[in-house]
Amino acid sequence: MKKIISGAQAAIEQIIAEGVTDILSIPGEHNLPLCDTLLDYPQLRVITARTEQGLTYMSNGYSRVSHTIAVPIVISGPGVTNSLSALADAYQDSVPMVLIVTQAPLNQIGKGAFHEIKDQSATISSIVKWYKRVTCVEEIPEAIHHAFLNAFGNRPGPTAIEIPLDILTQKGHSTIYSSAIPFSLKPDLFSIEKAAQLLINAKKPVIYVGRGAVISACEKELKDLAEWLEIPCFTTALAKGVLPDNHYLNISWGGCKYGMIKTFFQQADVVLVVGSSLDDSDARRFSLKFPDKLIQIDISNENMNRDYSVSVELTGDAKTVLTQLLSEIKQHPKQNNLSTKNAIEH
Template identity: 40%
Template sequence: MSGKYEPMELTGGQALVAQLLEEGVTDIFGIPGIQLDWAVDAIRSQPDRIRYIMPRHEQATSYMADGYARTTGREGVFMVVPGPGVLNALSGLATAYACSSRVLCISGQIPSTLIGQKHGMLHEIPDQSGILKSLTKWHGIAHRPEDVPALVHEAFVQLRSGHPRPVAIELPPDVLQAKGVTTILQRAEFNRLEPQPNTIEEAAAILAQAKFPVIQVGGGAAASGAGKAIQALAERLQAPVVMTDGARGLLDDNHPLALTSLGGRAVFPHADVIVAVGTRFIDGIAKPTHASGDTRYIYVNVDAGASGAPRAPGCLVLSDATAAAEALLAALPSETRASSTDKIGKVKAWSASQTDAIQPQTDYVRAIRSSMADDDILVSELTQVGYFSNIAFPVHAANSYVTPGYQGTLGYGFNTALGAAHGNPDRRVVSLNGDGGFGWGMQELATLARDGCNMSVVVFVDGHYGNVRRIQQRTFGDTFAVELANPDFAHLASAFGLPFEKVDSPSGLHAALTRAKDSKGPALIAVSVSEMPSPWALIHPFVPSPVTPPANPLG
């Protein structure tokens, strides 16, 4: 590390902000508190360079940072007080960890000389550092103001190299207030992991002999921005690309080789080679996404553990997804293969026929999609239309479709969408919610109204935790503790000065979304619905469902 500036005397708070600015940070999501006063004051002194966005609850800060990171390609930064502030933000941090999201948590602490003494200081909790370490790839704590620039810089080194996952820094209040001679360090550059030539040669030799290769891409490929490289590799191989929920949009769904996970169920059994890029390649019950016993496997990942048991043995290319795809493309023979368009077209048609039969979810998905531009952003949720969107919502641009990943965080969606909206003011954001999950963050309508976000908030209202009700009914024949007492959503919107519409049909939703988008401001739309049919046989075959799993269109 080399210094960009001459050493200067700064408070720890000033050093924090100076290094954040050097790293390119322009937005921080946070709620102030006494332990952070000297950091917040330093932010206040730079109003033209850094924006402090304050929601109403610490949980929102981490979700907003995650939504910001996953839709802008820039790091998301949030700041909370120690103890309850950190604990409130953990669900968003866990979601960011699950989704390979580049998020920096800046946490306050109790005075540095009292950490671990158990004197009952304000906001003190046992082993806050250990809690943060469990949900981040790297963690640091400052003991002197001179430590702050190097810690911030190392946080961004970690965020911009290896497996993209959250990192955390703890800053005691005495360190933020004290002055020290500090040196601001040059911005951390992205440092992607390049593949070893021998593994590329091995993988290319396997692919050169493949008759029907299939590529599966996951959140790691999306975090790498590997779309162009994967598309070029797929076209060279004439290989279908199966996108997991975390990789939707890596290829435009209109591309003839692009498939969702539903389409993957049709092609995997016929693949003689499967290339798993930036994906764990296991399903929700830790069962490998294997094909036939004769299938060969190539695992491309920055984490060697993504190729181990219970997966079948294969060729491991330890590498960034983009770097590996580019290297494989260069190593493969250049001749054009016979087109797979007709074969994959059958799978696309089969997938559409399966999803079209699920109503009214299909019509709602179409209503939403037809109201949006290709690069507008949809933040899904754990709600009936949200679940279905994972396989049925057409995605046409990278970083435009957001889910909670394997964390399955009910109530994450509205707050995450707010972060996406703050980071992408020129793109319309649509937040899908059920009335159950929306209740966990509805206070953030205050943030939506205050900041005038370019965002439509859709709440499907059926008065229940719908999926819990379905599971209980199927398992026990009865339901318990699933009924909701909802607010009058019209009055709720009015209380915050927000435009509001109530609809009860897909056509009504399309019209309301179109009007909201034309207004270029925030809107709340409540959609009255009844119990919907189960789509789970199409989404996850391991989930029990009364729906019969579909037959394979390729035989």
Template identity: 35%
Template sequence: MRALRMTIMTGGQAVVAALRAHDVKVVFGMPGVHNLALYDALCDAPEIQHVVVRHEQAAGFAADGYARATGRPGVAITTAGPGATNALTAIAEAWSDSSPVVLIASHIESPYVEQERGFGHELRGQLDVFRTATRYRARPMHVREIVPRLADAFAEAQRGRPRPVIVQIPQDVLNGSAEVDVPEPAPVARPEAAASMVRAAAGILARAQRPAIYAGVGIHRAGGHAELLAVAELLDAPVFTTAQGKGAIPEDHPLAVGNRWTGEAELIKFLSESDVLLAVGTRFGATDTSQWQLRLPAAIIQIDADADELNRNVPAEVALEGDAKTVLSQLLRELEGHPVDRRASRRMEVEELRQSLDVTAASAWPEPMRFLRDLRAGLARDAILFCDSLVQYWAARHFPVFAPRSMHLPWTFGTLGSSLPMAIGAKVAFLDRQVVALCGDGALMFTLPELATAVQARANIVIVVCNDRGYGAMRMHQRRRFGRFIASDLATPDFAAVAEAFGARGLRVNSANELGPALEAALTDTRPVLIDVPLALDLPWR
């Protein structure tokens, strides 16, 4: 790698130099006594925007939201001890959903690490706390080690299946000075699959009479949307998605089934009647397959960047390890040179099923379906939506997504309160796009102070709160299992008034049917806007 420069720097300046080298435009965090040398160095880096949060967990979530929306690593900064551990839940969420988050945490002075000598913010094994939630962990013990360890961290965050990483830097190392070399980062590898395996997969797909595609979050992480659509159109294959794969192709495309099939017997039957399934960037997880009770086609071709996920949950006739975008390009080239058997188009079946199920859902759940329809109608095609709590299950099935990386859910780890700070992270990246956080009142209380973060960062997001004055999902589950419930009613504040107190705009509607005009007003405001909507939800399946 070619050296960009070598000069005397403090440890804090070395961190900033590494961030510049990796073209980092924004970081999320808060200062503490152990990382002040890093913050002082950021004063001389106006090209790197710093978004100060109200809790370190929000720094991790905002970095994750930035990463999910952009496809680039998000960066969070915390101080030592509780500052670092406060971010752990957000880092675990990023691990669960394969998101490239780089956490830069400080620590006590290096001579006393792991000794429990009674220093403030001291935690023995602080780095080990993150072992199960990060791919890479490093603790530079000298200023000259900072840049190479951060280079390793950025590379590991983006290698294959994206994962979060942590670099923990002791206070004296950030404060110290040394001659530092800042090399140019190596390009991110996009590995191909074995050519022989690609040929085998292409042969199976070319002979298939009823092929289908199943796309997961891996398609978004790889950015292989154009290649996926080209393969789908060449094969005339319906595209099913996981909840996190929504938007893999526009959901108004004639081949788009989306994710609502997971709750509809007719669409499950439609999937099972396919003779070959091309699975891209999905691990067939328990949540997405009803604990593997889902009826799948007999032949499965699986593409995944993580070799450990190939054949883990379902057996694949052909397993292709590699970057989804790259492997789809390989497959497309092979298919274009391969005679594809003539087959009856399935587009009419897809359209008839979609229309039938739309009518059925609107009849079964008129209020939530109108709410989602009004939300979709009021937003631009490329609006970015973050969800958490019970409403995410409704959005996953019934909110159409038209643009890549424009709908995000904490689907597996399922952290309540993540949508607000994640939305801030995305809005900072995309100032010209609409960004919405859709959550419940109970979930919002987890991270409500981050409204102040949004105001200070001039991140004019819209927060839509489905307010049933409690933990509605817990009420529902307790009633179904035991016929009664406890600890699920909440004394919630006047959210609109709280928003105004933070310097945002607060709106309150009397029913979910009034969302449309409120949303229109919110989207024209230059401030963050919170819309309080009275809406109680059940699960969106029959």
């Protein structure tokens, strides 16, 4: 139902509708209407910092730890430039954030307004996954709703909404949207069956786990699959903790730049990749060699076959795909992978 509210109210009410409980912000010249409006919503906790760089890095860490979307609110100009490094880091590591950034009034943009930079929109959009500047109050709730969907949809990452100062103070008819879960692809049954057969018949399989497993919260499903087939698991730095460090199948000893870990992959006949794009930071810079039988689970099909040839692509949420995969594997007689177990012990 539409109601007449200010732009600042529309923004805060849509943020609340998305399930947000904490706002990270530094009050400044162009975001004071938002900060003042926050006082009318005591269910929100406001966390502040000394600089926008610190604030957006706090937001980055908040999202990683809480597994929710962080919402930093910053001013235009220096607030934006101070936020760029944290946003770039979030983009690289698939950290979902929704940045609310203010802007000079619409009729002052491009005329040397206070805190104005040459092209703020281009600066932000070059760093984040999705971006939109709103030009009226009515656009605010829908834009924020889409920012949340895009922050978690497909490959997660930071998004941004730019709201001019005059739009924050104007009133208009606004519709608040209910929070929604982004659509996620599921692999076809044939691909699941093919991957299951490769793992069942493998002599020296290895599981390679990236941050996507953390985002998916598939700790139980990963552990169940690894234990059922007795497959050793290597976790990247961003996936540390998905499988307990003291688990007998965890081979993440010191990272993959050391010879012992590289040997596991060189000798493996099948590798299952869970939630890693196998990019430079995860694999390529370590000169890892994977076998021809490479299975990759990833939320985004854009991450498939980028640096390594994949024989079975399983596009979808890691938790869902691992559940499907283990269900298929359990329809076949269980085989103890003695060669793998002996390799770990020796």
